[in-house]
Amino acid sequence: MTISLDKPGPPPLDDHPPAQVMEPSPSHRRGLIHLLWPPAGIIAILVVLWLWVHSRTLDSIEQRTLNPQFITDAVLSHLKITVIATVLILVIAIPLGVILSRPSTRWIAPLFLGIANLGQAFPAIALLVLLTMWLDIGLTPAIIAFVAYGVLPVLRNTIVGLQQIDKGLIEAAKGMGFTPARILFRVELPLAVPTMLAGVRTTLVLTVGVATLATFVSAGGLGDIIVAGLKLNRLPVEVTGAVLAVCMALAVDWLARIAEDVLRPKGL
Amino acid sequence: MGPSIWTYLDKQWVRIEPLVWQQIELIALCMVLSALIGISVGVLVWDRPKLAGAAQSTASVILTIPSLALLVLFIPPFGLGWLPTVIALILYAQLPIIRNTITGLRGVDAGMLESATGIGMTRTRRLFRVQLPLAWPVILAGLRVSTMMTFGISAIASYINGPGLGNLVFTGLSRLGSANSENQVLVGGFGIAILALVFDGLFLVLRRVTVSGGLRV
Amino acid sequence: MSDSTKSLSHSDQPTALGIELENLTKIYPGLSIPAVEKVSMNIPAGDLVVFVGPSGCGKTTTMKMINRLVEPTSGVIRLGGRDVTTGNPVDLRRQIGYVIQSIGLFPHLTIEENIGEVPKMLGWPKGKIAERVREMMAIVGLEPGQFARRYPRQLSGGQQQRVGVARALAADPPVLLMDEPFGATDPITRLNMQREFRKLQQDLGKTVIFVTHDFEEALLLGDRIAVLGDRSRIVQYDTPLGLVGRPADEHVSAFVGASVHVRLLGLITAGSVADTSLAAPGTRLVPGAVTVDATTTLRDTLDRLLGGATVVPVVDATGKVLGGLDYPAIQRAIVSQMAALEHNTGYQGAVRTGVARQPVVAS
Numbered sequence: 002m003t004i005s006l007d008k009p010g011p012p013p014l015d016d017h018p019p020a021q022v023m024e025p026s027p028s029h030r031r032g033l034i035h036l037l038w039p040p041a042g043i044i045a046i047l048v049v050l051w052l053w054v055h056s057r058t059l060d061s062i063e064q065r066t067l068n069p070q071f072i073t074d075a076v077l078s079h080l081k082i083t084v085i086a087t088v089l090i091l092v093i094a095i096p097l098g099v100i101l102s103r104p105s106t107r108w109i110a111p112l113f114l115g116i117a118n119l120g121q122a123f124p125a126i127a128l129l130v131l132l133t134m135w136l137d138i139g140l141t142p143a144i145i146a147f148v149a150y151g152v153l154p155v156l157r158n159t160i161v162g163l164q165q166i167d168k169g170l171i172e173a174a175k176g177m178g179f180t181p182a183r184i185l186f187r188v189e190l191p192l193a194v195p196t197m198l199a200g201v202r203t204t205l206v207l208t209v210g211v212a213t214l215a216t217f218v219s220a221g222g223l224g225d226i227i228v229a230g231l232k233l234n235r236l237p238v239e240v241t242g243a244v245l246a247v248c249m250a251l252a253v254d255w256l257a258r259i260a261e262d263v264l265r266p267k268g269l
Numbered sequence: 270m271g272p273s274i275w276t277y278l279d280k281q282w283v284r285i286e287p288l289v290w291q292q293i294e295l296i297a298l299c300m301v302l303s304a305l306i307g308i309s310v311g312v313l314v315w316d317r318p319k320l321a322g323a324a325q326s327t328a329s330v331i332l333t334i335p336s337l338a339l340l341v342l343f344i345p346p347f348g349l350g351w352l353p354t355v356i357a358l359i360l361y362a363q364l365p366i367i368r369n370t371i372t373g374l375r376g377v378d379a380g381m382l383e384s385a386t387g388i389g390m391t392r393t394r395r396l397f398r399v400q401l402p403l404a405w406p407v408i409l410a411g412l413r414v415s416t417m418m419t420f421g422i423s424a425i426a427s428y429i430n431g432p433g434l435g436n437l438v439f440t441g442l443s444r445l446g447s448a449n450s451e452n453q454v455l456v457g458g459f460g461i462a463i464l465a466l467v468f469d470g471l472f473l474v475l476r477r478v479t480v481s482g483g484l485r486v
Numbered sequence: 487m488s489d490s491t492k493s494l495s496h497s498d499q500p501t502a503l504g505i506e507l508e509n510l511t512k513i514y515p516g517l518s519i520p521a522v523e524k525v526s527m528n529i530p531a532g533d534l535v536v537f538v539g540p541s542g543c544g545k546t547t548t549m550k551m552i553n554r555l556v557e558p559t560s561g562v563i564r565l566g567g568r569d570v571t572t573g574n575p576v577d578l579r580r581q582i583g584y585v586i587q588s589i590g591l592f593p594h595l596t597i598e599e600n601i602g603e604v605p606k607m608l609g610w611p612k613g614k615i616a617e618r619v620r621e622m623m624a625i626v627g628l629e630p631g632q633f634a635r636r637y638p639r640q641l642s643g644g645q646q647q648r649v650g651v652a653r654a655l656a657a658d659p660p661v662l663l664m665d666e667p668f669g670a671t672d673p674i675t676r677l678n679m680q681r682e683f684r685k686l687q688q689d690l691g692k693t694v695i696f697v698t699h700d701f702e703e704a705l706l707l708g709d710r711i712a713v714l715g716d717r718s719r720i721v722q723y724d725t726p727l728g729l730v731g732r733p734a735d736e737h738v739s740a741f742v743g744a745s746v747h748v749r750l751l752g753l754i755t756a757g758s759v760a761d762t763s764l765a766a767p768g769t770r771l772v773p774g775a776v777t778v779d780a781t782t783t784l785r786d787t788l789d790r791l792l793g794g795a796t797v798v799p800v801v802d803a804t805g806k807v808l809g810g811l812d813y814p815a816i817q818r819a820i821v822s823q824m825a826a827l828e829h830n831t832g833y834q835g836a837v838r839t840g841v842a843r844q845p846v847v848a849s
Binding site for chain 1: 330333334335336337338339341342344345417420421424425435438439441442445450451454455457458459461462465466469
């Protein structure tokens, strides 16, 4: 349920539904210090959490819940949900974005994005529960819900990234005798990559956030620890789960930023 | 299959209606407070690059935090129900508001500011008479984005007894398989979505009413 | 701008106030060289003084110190004899009209709201503001019924500039500061604005400081012109006539010489523009009186004027008086010639630059 909009981009001024096109974060501004801050912060938070939990005398219920096995399972299943959902999102959203930005189909794109925007108003938790009711409990409905929920940023940024390319450049490539496919792969996609990557980062953060809800449909994740803590009414447990979820989101955001820097075509 | 959604709505409306009003109150309250806070922060930092960067980074980190985690972390200090919900929603709403306030204020032409000072405006008058009205369309766009997000997150807040239609979703979830559970989730989900779109439409009206004709193209 | 400019005393302040600058200096933090260094000058009440000089010479900075948009590092500014370098700058600014090149009209406010802003800040009652706004609009030639409720973007550049002037004058300030106010308008509009503004200023009798880099504009508008060099050093502070006739150094004379207006002086003969109201045709002259021949250029006529006469009679070859010339008459002649050139040639820009570039004019 979190949407990362951390770069001051051009704000939506028109009367269309608010278009949160993520702008690529500028790499030149971010030195080593900026790259090292987040992991330092995450580690500090984890250390404080560990010290706090260990300073308390845990009762038997807390000891049973806060065991390494349970925590590792939750972390791994959380990562699994996030990775599967994100991969599926990329596989769906990028080709769809490319298709929707071809000259012949371009006119559908605003319509498509408009509908997707409307769909975004439907709360993720409700979508998750409904899919579970229709498809039975477990990983599959959770993944479908998260994919449906996370497709929009990548789709939108792919379309925008492709559409904002200088038309003269494409003309020039045509003039050199490039085939449409070659133009797509050699010119359009590389130039759209920074914008697309920004969308991917948003989707990742979004997905790692909603993955905490997977627990409600018995699909695992860090939500398991949080909910266990609430149900057992054990503060150390719920705080541990919540803090781990926060740290994982921050870590994923950080990794996505690094990926953005590394994967960006060098000339841009 | 349980009863149809229309039968459910008809029979249970007495129970649903208060939730609808709660939802509206919650979002209206949160957005008014968020706007006051976010715009104030934007006004204080917009011409101080370091502080502006810090404010935006902080708001951006907050937005990264999974909402369920933040809501649960708020239970020890703030308890359950309205209070932690309102605080969390205000925090989540900050980034678009702060960012757009900064962008909007930075977009005001320097000559305009000089002119305002030159004709004898105090800083305060200049802010309210010139800067904020000129930045308002951009700020309003930020408020609109925030409102949509706040609706989505508010559904999850019902898990910690927050107010609103999210309660129907969680009731349905806890009674998975019972006669009306699907209807409850549907009504909760679509209720929030429809209200979100209504609020979105209200922003267009608000824009029409509050943005000076001199700024509309 | 019409001439319905009577009954303007809307405030208890005097119509105009003199300005004295004394050793005015501005050093921006972190810079070793002052932007403005020890400028002293006296601007009489009701005069229109033009600061002219190359860009970056500090003329705008000097002007902005007067309404303290730029705080002086040292030195004193007196308005009507009162030291205004201390005290509340906001109060000071409300009694100084201010017009800048980008006009600075507030796009979200209507024309009437823009013009009424300063009176509103001064706490005038609503009815009086409304009345004043209508009056100001009429003065600058904008029909209130047509324009009052419009927004700035619905007006042409020239109309916006008129609103800018109206706004600056709305609270009847004794002093008006103008920073290249007509710089962004096209040549024809500019010429019209300049002439109308000159007339308006003469009617209202405000003290005006007008900053420009355009020497023609300075000659056309100024009662006095301050030619400024580096750090706002005053190279020459003189009347237009004095500046043309007695340039203080090569710098000023180059400035003067490059001016199309001044070049036109060498092209127009006294006979073609002799003003019969200054000396009736056929007037008998005292023997030995200073006269100019009808074929004399205006430039040479100016030289005669510098000799001390305020009016020189223009005579034909037989010695018969055709009319007379004084400085304002020469100025009018130049202006109407400029206007004719700009209207007829169709490539206005070329009149300014082209003439200056081609040595077609006798010097």
